[in-house]
Amino acid sequence: MSTTSYRLPGPLGKLLAALPAFPGSLLFVQGLNLLLVRHLPADTLQALHGRSLRIRVADAGVQFDFSWDGRGFVAARRHAEPALTIAATAHDFLLLMQRKEDPDTLFFSRRLAMEGDTELGLLVKNTLDSIDLPAPFGVRPRTGSDRL
Template sequence: MSQAHLLPAPRLSLLLPGSLRQRIAHRLGTLRVPAFTLPATLARVVARLPQQPPAQALVTALNLALDRVLPRDQLEPLIGRNLRMRVSDAGLTLDFSFNERGFHRAKDVLKPDLILSATARDYLALALREEDADTLFFSRRLIMEGDTDLGLLVKNTLDAVDWDALLGRRS
């Protein structure tokens, strides 16, 4: 039987009764990232690994968001600037830059213009919009070092992102 003759599989959620589907949707909508810290042993191992693969994953994700939710014109002050993202409990240090063509991995950065440091949990909560950058910053869970004007630009750009539009949700 050819692939063209197969019927599409129904979405799993459509197979559930309405009330159960609603309860599951409500429960998933109220889930929060639990408090956690990655083990120090893991951080020591990860810190010794090449940082290129996770840095490349970060710039790839940023480039996919570029022009869709990250307005290129608002990022112009980042052109030629070196940024560093530290995931403190994971032992990751991700260096990247921005130019006219987009984000790219930065190599051999001795003194980045801006360093953002937080735990994996806090970055995840920030990305999922469970926490905002101001709350993390004032509780000293997000640390900014270097050019604070550049840090404010990054923060304000992230705050302006319409994540629901990116995910295809409608209000």
Template sequence: MNRTFTLPAFILPAVFARLGPKLPQLPPTLALVAALNAALGRLLPREPLEPLLGKRVTIKVLDAGMTLRFAYGERGFRPSFDTAPADLAMSARARDFLALLLREEDPDTLFFSRRLLMEGDTALGLQVKNTLDGIDLPRLDPATLKSHLAPTALLERFVARLAQRAVPHH
């Protein structure tokens, strides 16, 4: 039986929204920036991002109480420590950001249903939206993902990498 995974509807418990702002925002920002930089040139083309050069972006995960601030420059994405209003701020719940990532929802649907809010430079927001629409992300298959993340599979890949490093390359 080949069922497609659908992200369940959820909202994080209110305690996350209260606790999130009290926690350091740098670790999740660094994770986001690392993921964006890993995707640059592969899944995320550089050309459509040119209007973002030198711009500050804020992503607010409303039900997690997280505010991730970053900027895009010649070398890629980097955390931003500037607390001034961003050039573009996007706000949504965790589930809606995940639905975007998993391609279950498109930015237009979320925007027009007021589940994705964009504030600041509207032209920049439109450019980001169009870039998101144009990214051809592979559909995640939960069965494949589960098999890749199984402890035995992780251990096998780890041992294989260790073995590769142990063998001198000529």
């Protein structure tokens, strides 16, 4: 497992942070709907219904606000306070997507932060841990030895 956390260069982060948030959220939910929705259990989708979520890429200065509307993930204008915010650097999110790093390891090393509804956060984490995701970004299914 990686112990080094890489950050985007400051000027690139400032440039990305200057972009409007809503178009990024639209693109983000398109990816979620294409790659993830068909793998999510019905009880998880029911628990997500109407709940506001935010993914914050700390070093890029961007965040994606979205929710589940019963048919798919939908982009949202910035919520004052989402039910759950998950934050990490771009590199750490990439490691998570590739399953090269465990969310618990990142959380306890303070490289992954969850704010808000902790029960919802655990549901999201456990659901993502339990499903075999498609192969973008070199994703591979986890084996028992990959988990804590």
